[in-house]
Amino acid sequence: MSSRSPSTSSRPAPPSLEPGPAPANADATTPIEIGLNAAIVAVDRLSPLILVTQPGNAGGEEGLPYGPFDPVEHRTMEIGLRAFVEEQTRLKLGYVEQLYTFGDRGRHARRGDIGPHVMSVGYLALTRRLEEAEEALEESGAQWRPWYGYFPWEDWRQGRPPILDAAIAPALKRWCEMAPAAERPDRPLARLERVRLAFGWGNVPFDEERVLDRYELLYEAGLVAEARRDGRASAALWEGLPPLGRPMRFDHRRILATAISRLRGKLKYRPVVFELVPGSFTLTELQKVVEAISGRHLHKQNFRRLVEQTRLVEQTGETSISTGGRPAALFRFRREVMKEGAMAGLRLRGRP
Amino acid sequence: MSSRSPSTSSRPAPPSLEPGPAPANADATTPIEIGLNAAIVAVDRLSPLILVTQPGNAGGEEGLPYGPFDPVEHRTMEIGLRAFVEEQTRLKLGYVEQLYTFGDRGRHARRGDIGPHVMSVGYLALTRRLEEAEEALEESGAQWRPWYGYFPWEDWRQGRPPILDAAIAPALKRWCEMAPAAERPDRPLARLERVRLAFGWGNVPFDEERVLDRYELLYEAGLVAEARRDGRASAALWEGLPPLGRPMRFDHRRILATAISRLRGKLKYRPVVFELVPGSFTLTELQKVVEAISGRHLHKQNFRRLVEQTRLVEQTGETSISTGGRPAALFRFRREVMKEGAMAGLRLRGRP
DNA sequence: TCAAAAGTGTTATCCTTACACCCATGT
DNA sequence: ACATGGGTGTAAGGATAACACTTTTGA
Numbered sequence: 001m002s003s004r005s006p007s008t009s010s011r012p013a014p015p016s017l018e019p020g021p022a023p024a025n026a027d028a029t030t031p032i033e034i035g036l037n038a039a040i041v042a043v044d045r046l047s048p049l050i051l052v053t054q055p056g057n058a059g060g061e062e063g064l065p066y067g068p069f070d071p072v073e074h075r076t077m078e079i080g081l082r083a084f085v086e087e088q089t090r091l092k093l094g095y096v097e098q099l100y101t102f103g104d105r106g107r108h109a110r111r112g113d114i115g116p117h118v119m120s121v122g123y124l125a126l127t128r129r130l131e132e133a134e135e136a137l138e139e140s141g142a143q144w145r146p147w148y149g150y151f152p153w154e155d156w157r158q159g160r161p162p163i164l165d166a167a168i169a170p171a172l173k174r175w176c177e178m179a180p181a182a183e184r185p186d187r188p189l190a191r192l193e194r195v196r197l198a199f200g201w202g203n204v205p206f207d208e209e210r211v212l213d214r215y216e217l218l219y220e221a222g223l224v225a226e227a228r229r230d231g232r233a234s235a236a237l238w239e240g241l242p243p244l245g246r247p248m249r250f251d252h253r254r255i256l257a258t259a260i261s262r263l264r265g266k267l268k269y270r271p272v273v274f275e276l277v278p279g280s281f282t283l284t285e286l287q288k289v290v291e292a293i294s295g296r297h298l299h300k301q302n303f304r305r306l307v308e309q310t311r312l313v314e315q316t317g318e319t320s321i322s323t324g325g326r327p328a329a330l331f332r333f334r335r336e337v338m339k340e341g342a343m344a345g346l347r348l349r350g351r352p
Numbered sequence: 353m354s355s356r357s358p359s360t361s362s363r364p365a366p367p368s369l370e371p372g373p374a375p376a377n378a379d380a381t382t383p384i385e386i387g388l389n390a391a392i393v394a395v396d397r398l399s400p401l402i403l404v405t406q407p408g409n410a411g412g413e414e415g416l417p418y419g420p421f422d423p424v425e426h427r428t429m430e431i432g433l434r435a436f437v438e439e440q441t442r443l444k445l446g447y448v449e450q451l452y453t454f455g456d457r458g459r460h461a462r463r464g465d466i467g468p469h470v471m472s473v474g475y476l477a478l479t480r481r482l483e484e485a486e487e488a489l490e491e492s493g494a495q496w497r498p499w500y501g502y503f504p505w506e507d508w509r510q511g512r513p514p515i516l517d518a519a520i521a522p523a524l525k526r527w528c529e530m531a532p533a534a535e536r537p538d539r540p541l542a543r544l545e546r547v548r549l550a551f552g553w554g555n556v557p558f559d560e561e562r563v564l565d566r567y568e569l570l571y572e573a574g575l576v577a578e579a580r581r582d583g584r585a586s587a588a589l590w591e592g593l594p595p596l597g598r599p600m601r602f603d604h605r606r607i608l609a610t611a612i613s614r615l616r617g618k619l620k621y622r623p624v625v626f627e628l629v630p631g632s633f634t635l636t637e638l639q640k641v642v643e644a645i646s647g648r649h650l651h652k653q654n655f656r657r658l659v660e661q662t663r664l665v666e667q668t669g670e671t672s673i674s675t676g677g678r679p680a681a682l683f684r685f686r687r688e689v690m691k692e693g694a695m696a697g698l699r700l701r702g703r704p
Numbered sequence: 705t706c707a708a709a710a711g712t713g714t715t716a717t718c719c720t721t722a723c724a725c726c727c728a729t730g731t
Numbered sequence: 732a733c734a735t736g737g738g739t740g741t742a743a744g745g746a747t748a749a750c751a752c753t754t755t756t757g758a
Binding site: 299301302305306309321322324325326327 | 719720721722723727728729730731
């Protein structure tokens with residue numbers, strides 16, 4: 001299996017495992033660029049939003065905001081990220097966290113041409129939608145879009161999304177049945193197993209956190225536009241299929257999928273929702289936001305008890321004249337909990 | 353607070369958020385290098401081990417294995433990582449996962465000189481210690497070291513580590529009391545709060561996953577050798593303090609702390625322990641490995657029930673003539689669980 | 705026979721889930 | 732009055748945490 005290359009012992013001077021003084025990258029064969037990409041998330045009523053930049057050329061694809069990283073100007077990448085986002089959009093970023101570094105060869109490939117090698121450090125950033133910032137946003141060519149436009153199969157709030165049975169499942173089934181000439185030995189699981197786990201087929205429960213797994217399968221099966229663009233789609237599968245979500249530039253949809261996965265997970269053990277919610281809110285509003293992000297419907301009473309017993313919020317004393325019906329008590333996030341160590345989030349369990 | 357820089361609206365041509373054709377890094381002011389660092393973990397009896405490379409110069413520090421990443425040679429970073437590790441050490445890496453990308457300015461600084469800018473993508477890799485590989489390891493100048501040598505305060509298996517009360521707590525207390533001239537506004541929590549959360553002071557429980565938080569605090573307080581080396585230590589605090597763990601090159605100890613944090617967390621919801629354990633094992637052996645990694649003592653019966661009800665293992669039928677005492681039944685990992693979706697790890701709860 | 709480690713039974717307690725029902729407001 | 736959404740009580744079932752105890756080997 002493994003290339004027990006004899007070079008290990010016969011090489012005159014084996015390359016050291018140490019960096020030494022530091023190998024100059026200028027000498028390297030491939031120039032590498034480093035950039036930062038941000039998945040900036042806000043929520044508006046029922047819709048989670050993601051900030052995207054407009055396509056440069058007509059017919060192009062949207063992408064995530066991008067900025068180069070210059071260590072001379074900014075001490076850390078996070079500082080650099082906040083700087084370029086705030087400068088261009090006036091958005092105040094709240095919670096920011098590094099997601100993953102995307103460095104696959106050919107990330108910027110275009111039909112045959114492998115393209116320059118661009119590494120991108122992906123970040124998740126949470127913010128609130130601000131009216132004042134909308135103007136600056138427009139100017140910089142960015143705008144908010146509902147994230148389920150990119151992943152229609154991830155929104156289970158009204159039940160199982162129709163696109164799953166109508167388009168995705170049959171196409172994936174065909175892909176599973178296309179006998180892979182030789183199953184790759186580095187893939188421990190067969191196609192069908194992977195699909196079952198990711199999409200919750202058979203007795204496997206659907207796990208809303210596996211957004212990335214699902215997207216990667218669809219890409220690998222050639223069912224999303226990016227796969228076709230990158231020349232990885234087989235026409236047989238693609239044929240007759242409606243577009244599966246709105247495509248994005250380069251591998252930005254993969255970055256977004258990573259962001260959603262991470263956020264859906266984080267929600268459960270860190271109080272990050274409150275970065276997305278105004279200073280005071282009703283419990284139902286809070287629930288709607290959690291539902292919007294996690295993409296599933298929650299049990300009202302249990303959600304309320306959860307919020308209550310984690311002691312994450314307190315009443316403001318005021319009430320909101322709600323959208324029809326009895327007025328709702330307003331709550332605020334208890335910032336003290338950050339100091340209390342009970343860093344529990346809203347750990348949603350069980351099924352919707 | 354925030355620099356609502358007027359440039360946003362008055363700039364003639366605001367820099368686009370898009371990458372455009374791709375800004376050539378060659379033009380950038382600072383050359384950036386990219387490398388991969390691996391925290392390679394194995395377990396030997398009671399000790400979790402980490403593979404380190406020897407210091408290049410006498411009196412230098414150990415470091416994590418390092419390899420440059422060349423996208424022409426390897427399609428992805430993970431492939432590149434496996435290649436350079438296997439080639440040089442003959443180790444077969446099992447589970448591999450990207451940890452974090454470390455890009456702070458001055459990572460490679462040395463007393464005043466800011467050094468070249470080297471970005472490092474840190475990886476966690478799990479493997480088994482192989483006798484056959486030991487020779488190749490020696491040749492390449494790498495060797496296994498118990499990881500608690502670098503973090504003595506993380507091993508709670510025999511109870512609270514003495515170094516905490518003997519050295520760390522008093523020094524941190526002094527650091528907290530040194531009135532920070534002006535509390536930095538970007539730090540929401542005061543020093544004392546951060547220490548309480550990270551080290552579990554007062555009524556805050558000690559959380560074994562916060563390895564990174566603890567190390568970062570010690571670094572910030574100037575209590576670890578790396579901080580002194582980087583010129584960030586104040587002599588007043590440092591004085592009379594025994595060394596707090598074995599130092600490492602550059603920020604490698606931070607990378608290792610990240611790896612331990614991640615592994616301790618992952619253990620609880622993915623079956624990764626089995627990457628570290630031989631093909632068949634007794635339940636006590638398994639427990640010892642989990643204890644070694646999580647750094648805490650576990651309740652025997654509860655551990656066994658946990659393992660049993662997750663259906664992660666099955667009996668081989670054989671027994672091991674154990675190290676004194678009644679023979680123990682041997683178990684093996686049920687690989688099928690990977691296909692069953694019940695991807696639960698050994699979610700240890702509660703206190704030891 | 706004793707030490708050492710394997711392996712088991714049981715209970716109080718808490719958390720989760722899912723019921724069904726009541727309350728306050730605007731139209 | 733009634734529609735609409737806010738807000739609550741409670742009981743069944745399951746998972747945990749912490750007890751103490753029995754069994755099987757080697758010396």
